[in-house]
Amino acid sequence: MSELKFEEALARLEEIVRNLEQGEAALDEALVLFEEGVKLARFCNQQLDQAQAKIEIMMNDGKIETFEVSET
């Protein structure tokens, strides 16, 4: 799941919820979808949880310099 993009995960999660709520999945199918949905939600939350902004500047020599951001 590391290659997954946030929007793809979110779109799939939305699709799963739609399927569950509209479809007539049998309990075992519903549980498989549910498990996938839980993983996707966890992935989305992980993506959203990066606490610290990172500001980098591309220098002239092609090196990248990092600046910590402090709350202003």
Place this chain on the structure above:
Amino acid sequence: MRILLQPLSVSELTKQITLALTGPEFQSVAVAGEISNFLHHRSGHMYFSLRDAQSRIKAVMFRGRNQRLGFVPKNGDTLVAMGSIGVYEPNGEYQLYVDLLLPLGMGDFHLAFEQLKDKLDKEGLFDAARKRSLPVLPRRVGVITSPSGAAIRDILHVLTRRYPGVQVLVFPALVQGEGAPASLIQALAAAQETNVDVIIIGRGGGSFEDLVAFNDEGLARAIAGSTIPVVSACGHETDFTIADFVADLRAPTPSAAAEIVVPLQEELIANVASLQSRMVSFVQRKIQADRRYVRNLSQRPVLLRPEHHLNQQRQRLDELVTGLGRYERHGVFVKREKLAGLVGKLETLSPLATLGRGYSICQNERGQILRQSHQVVPGDVVNVTLQEGSLSCIVEGRRT
């Protein structure tokens, strides 16, 4: 010697004139003049004449061309029209087909701007179909601007406020002055080599002349060629730059670009949480419903007291057996009754019974039963059958 003049048809002559007039020297002309007879037709096309003190030329600007016009021309306006000469064959009239109409006295910058805009537009660089969509949540945002201006401060401020975990890679570039276009193009090229998945390119507000770097043809082509979606942010609410037209999205200011590029983190978190809870509550409901259903089934009598069901079946079987016996007995009785009836009927019909009542049967010698006296003559022998035994008699006489 006779010269034979072969006459041309009107349309043949017109075609030859058309050919003569549509040579390369008339395909790209700019002409200054005053507008007269201006008509904006219902069809959207504009028809007018351009004139000076001595001459007049008819002109037409089609709807597709005049839609982007920033002003409405009117009679008396002095303008520069750019376009090509063509012939309207039905009337045999040559006229100017106008691509671009500019107010006279427009600065060189504006003139160059309009010409470049028109050229790139014709190439399709502004087509909506070319525009790429932006990622919902960019992993890393590239920002191309001056490292010292207000624009970078505004952008970083908005980005980190909306999305506290944002990853930004800044590509410093000159945004004005002679070297600005080359610097911007170079930064754009450098950004292509990184993993940023959206680019903001821009600068803070300035006069039209300050934005000249963003009207550079080379930069326009670099933006069009970017593999990463580009948001332009040149700091002008009203004036558009060429970069604005060619970018995937135009933001009116650098702050607005930052707003567009990253989502509000709390909104996304709430969205994911809501999806998650919908999913959980669905599964809970589903399990509850299934459990209810199973309980319902398990409380049906057949499962609850199987012996009861068995007994019922047994009882039913007994009933059936009894019924069968009754039916059988009933059947025999009916048959016996019927037989007795038939026998009784048979008895009443039997001649023996008639004889029992005292009648007798008289037959001739051939065995024929006699019913009339003339069937015999005196002297015949007849046989008379009684209930018991029979008599052999000779006829002595007969009466009718």
